[in-house]
Amino acid sequence: MIPEKNAAAPLYSGIIVLMSGPAVNLLLWTISYLNGWHYFAAINLMLFLYNMLPYKQLDGGAALSLILCGWIYERAADILLTLIKAAIPVVLLLLVLSGKTEFIPVSAAAVLLFISDS
Helix, strand or coil: CCCCCCCCCCHHHHHHHHHHHHHHHHHHHHHHHHCCCHHHHHHHHHHHHHHCCCCCCCHHHHHHHHHHCCCCCHHHHHHHHHHHHHHHHHHHHHHHHCCCHHHHHHHHHHHHHHHHHC
16 A cells, blocks of 8 residues: 555555454464464464564555654654664564574564665
8 A cells, every 4th residue: 555645545444454464363363372273373473463563565564654644743753663663673683692593584574674664
């Protein structure tokens, strides 16, 4: 989705479309966790959290772009989001360096997303 200031469709319809994917991941996590399918539950929880990251290529970032488009403090919000986007790979890389090797794929993805988001 590309945010437009004068979009004919209401803002909430775009956000509903963007959040439908993560909502399904959250629903599948709940169902699979309650049924004892813990590996499937963990995968869906990770997909939900990954999709909610504030990068414009992911659902969370696209929803934030829709919300902030045309906002009076859009420039300040962009600066704050850039700082948050820069902090996410740093925190993940610090986790990898501390021995949490399970964060290697997510760290690599966060670094690539940050680079391509700029």
